[in-house]
Amino acid sequence: MMPRWKGKGLQAKANADPMSKIVSQLQSSLIQFETRGLLSSCSVLVEVDAELADLLNRSCFGRPRITAQEDKQWFQLDMEEAFYLCFSLKCLKVIGEDGSIKSNEELWDYFKSKKLVFPVSYKVYSHLRHKNWVVRSGLQYGVDFVAYRHHPALVHSEYAVLALSEGDNDLNGRLRVWSDVHCTVRLCGSVAKTLLTVIVNSNNQGANSPSCLEHYTVEERTITRWNPERSREDQTSPKNGTKKGVTRF
Amino acid sequence: MKPRWKGKGSQAKANADPMSKIVSQLQSSLIQSETRGLLSSCSVLVEVDAELADLLNRSCFGRPRITAQEDKQWFQLDMEEAFYLCFSLKCLKVIGENGYIKSNEELWDYLKSKKPVFPVSYKVYSHLRHKNWVVRSGLQYGVDFVAYCHHPALVHSEYAVLVLSEGDNDLNGRLRVWSDVHCTVRLCGSVAKTLLTVIVNSNNQGANSPSCLEHYTVEEQTITRWNPERSREDQTGPKNGTKKV
Numbered sequence: 001m002m003p004r005w006k007g008k009g010l011q012a013k014a015n016a017d018p019m020s021k022i023v024s025q026l027q028s029s030l031i032q033f034e035t036r037g038l039l040s041s042c043s044v045l046v047e048v049d050a051e052l053a054d055l056l057n058r059s060c061f062g063r064p065r066i067t068a069q070e071d072k073q074w075f076q077l078d079m080e081e082a083f084y085l086c087f088s089l090k091c092l093k094v095i096g097e098d099g100s101i102k103s104n105e106e107l108w109d110y111f112k113s114k115k116l117v118f119p120v121s122y123k124v125y126s127h128l129r130h131k132n133w134v135v136r137s138g139l140q141y142g143v144d145f146v147a148y149r150h151h152p153a154l155v156h157s158e159y160a161v162l163a164l165s166e167g168d169n170d171l172n173g174r175l176r177v178w179s180d181v182h183c184t185v186r187l188c189g190s191v192a193k194t195l196l197t198v199i200v201n202s203n204n205q206g207a208n209s210p211s212c213l214e215h216y217t218v219e220e221r222t223i224t225r226w227n228p229e230r231s232r233e234d235q236t237s238p239k240n241g242t243k244k245g246v247t248r249f
Numbered sequence: 250m251k252p253r254w255k256g257k258g259s260q261a262k263a264n265a266d267p268m269s270k271i272v273s274q275l276q277s278s279l280i281q282s283e284t285r286g287l288l289s290s291c292s293v294l295v296e297v298d299a300e301l302a303d304l305l306n307r308s309c310f311g312r313p314r315i316t317a318q319e320d321k322q323w324f325q326l327d328m329e330e331a332f333y334l335c336f337s338l339k340c341l342k343v344i345g346e347n348g349y350i351k352s353n354e355e356l357w358d359y360l361k362s363k364k365p366v367f368p369v370s371y372k373v374y375s376h377l378r379h380k381n382w383v384v385r386s387g388l389q390y391g392v393d394f395v396a397y398c399h400h401p402a403l404v405h406s407e408y409a410v411l412v413l414s415e416g417d418n419d420l421n422g423r424l425r426v427w428s429d430v431h432c433t434v435r436l437c438g439s440v441a442k443t444l445l446t447v448i449v450n451s452n453n454q455g456a457n458s459p460s461c462l463e464h465y466t467v468e469e470q471t472i473t474r475w476n477p478e479r480s481r482e483d484q485t486g487p488k489n490g491t492k493k494v
Contacts, residue, residue, distance in 0.1 A: 174426060
C-alpha cells in the first residue's frame with residue numbers, strides 16, 4: 001500500500017529530511033543535554049528547551065503538556081516511547097519517585113507491573129521504529145498503534161497495528177473471535193488504514209529482563225477484506241506473507 | 250434512544266402491525282403446516298410455501314435461499330432463530346441427518362457442539378425476541394446481533410449487541426481490553442447504533458440442557474462515549490443502568 005502524502009511537495013520534503021536522520025539528531029541532543037525524565041504513573045515527563053521540543057515534535061516522540069512556564073516545555077512520553085529512548089537509543093535516563101536514576105532492568109520491571117503486555121507491546125513498537133516508521137498510540141482507532149511513513153503532518157497513517165503474542169504468553173485480548181476481526185477490519189477501512197497484526201513469539205525466553213527482547217521473533221501480517229469481484233481470474237496472486245481475511249456477507 | 254423510522258408513515262405502519270402479532274401468526278402457521286426443518290451444519294433449512302415465506306420475511310426469521318424451484322421457497326435459519334422457533338415458540342421441529350426428529354435436548358447438544366457459547370448467545374437472542382425486538386446477525390457490524398424495534402425496512406437498527414457472560418462461564422472474546430471497547434464504540438457510532446452489552450449469568454446452573462436457561466439472569470448495559478462538552482453543569486445525570494465510557 002503506497003503512502004498517501006497530504007499534499008504536493010510533501011513527499012519530496014520527507015525524502016529530503018528522512019526520519020532516521022531526525023531521530024538521530026534527537027538522540028544526540030538528548031545525550032548532549034543529559035536529559036532526565038521523571039516517572040509519573042504510566043508516563044515519563046521530560047522538561048526540554050525549544051531545540052529539543054522541536055526535535056521531539058519532528059520525530060514524533062511524546063506529546064507536549066501545557067504549563068505556565070514560558071522558556072521550558074514539558075513533554076509526556078508513553079511507556080514504549082520512553083523505553084525506546086532509554087534502552088534502544090540509550091539517550092535518556094529516567095528518575096524514579098525516590099529521586100535516583102532507574103536502570104533499564106528496573107524500568108522494565110516497573111512498566112511490566114503497569115502493563116502486563118508491555119514486553120510484547122514494546123517489541124512491536126521498537127520493531128517498527130527501528131525500520132524508521134513513526135509509531136503513535138492507536139487507541140482512538142481501536143488498535144494499539146498507528147504507523148506513519150513519516151511525520152503525521154506530511155502523510156496519512158497507513159497501518160493500524162495490533163500487537164499479538166504467540167507462544168508461552170497467551171495474553172491476547174484481541175481477534176479471539178470473528179466479530180472482533182470484522183469490527184476491526186471495518187473500522188480500519190473507514191479510516192483508510194490497513195490492519196497490521198504484529199505477532200511476537202517470545203520463544204520461551206520469558207520476560208524477566210529487557211535482554212530477553214532480542215530473542216523474540218516477530219511476524220507481520222496484514223488482514224484485509226477479500227472482494228470476490230476484484231479477485232477474479234487474471235488477477236495476480238496475494239503478496240508473500242500477507243494473509244487475507246475472507247468476508248462472508 | 251428513540252427509534253429512527255425510515256420515512257413518513259413507517260411508524261404508523263409499524264404500530265398498526267405490531268411485531269408480536271406477526272410472530273404469533275408465524276407461529277400458528279408453522280404449527281398448522283407441521284413444518285419440518287433440516288439440520289445443515291450450523292443452519293436449519295425449511296421448505297415453505299408463499300404464505301409462510303411472507304410471514305418469515307415479515308417477522309425477520311431466516312434468509313431466503315435461491316433455488317430453481319418455483320412454487321416452493323427455502324429459508325435458512327441461524328442456530329438461535331431455529332432454536333427459538335423450536336424451543337420457545339414450539340412451532341418447528343428439526344430433522345437430523347439420520348432422518349429423525351431431534352428433541353430439544355438433542356438439538357441443544359448439537360448446537361452447543363458447533364458453538365460453545367451457544368447457551369449464552371441463545372439466552373440473549375431469546376431475551377430480546379421475547380420483548381418483540383427483531384434480532385438479526387450483527388457480524389457485518391462487528392458485533393453478535395443487531396436489534397430493531399420493528400422490521401428493518403421500516404426502521405434503522407438502534408442497538409449493536411454483544412453477548413457477554415459472567416460467572417462460571419468465562420468464554421468472553423470481546424471487550425477484554427480497552428482498544429476493543431474503543432474500536433467497537435467507534436464503529437457503532439459510525440453506523441448510528443448504540444452498543445448494547447447483554448451480560449448473561451448462568452448462576453452456576455451449567456448448560457446441560459435448555460431447561461437451565463430459565464435460571465440464567467440477564468443484565469443490559471449500553472456503552473456510549475462520554476462527551477465533556479455535552480455533560481456540563483445542568484445536564485441530567487446518566488440514565489440508570491447505562492455505563493458511560
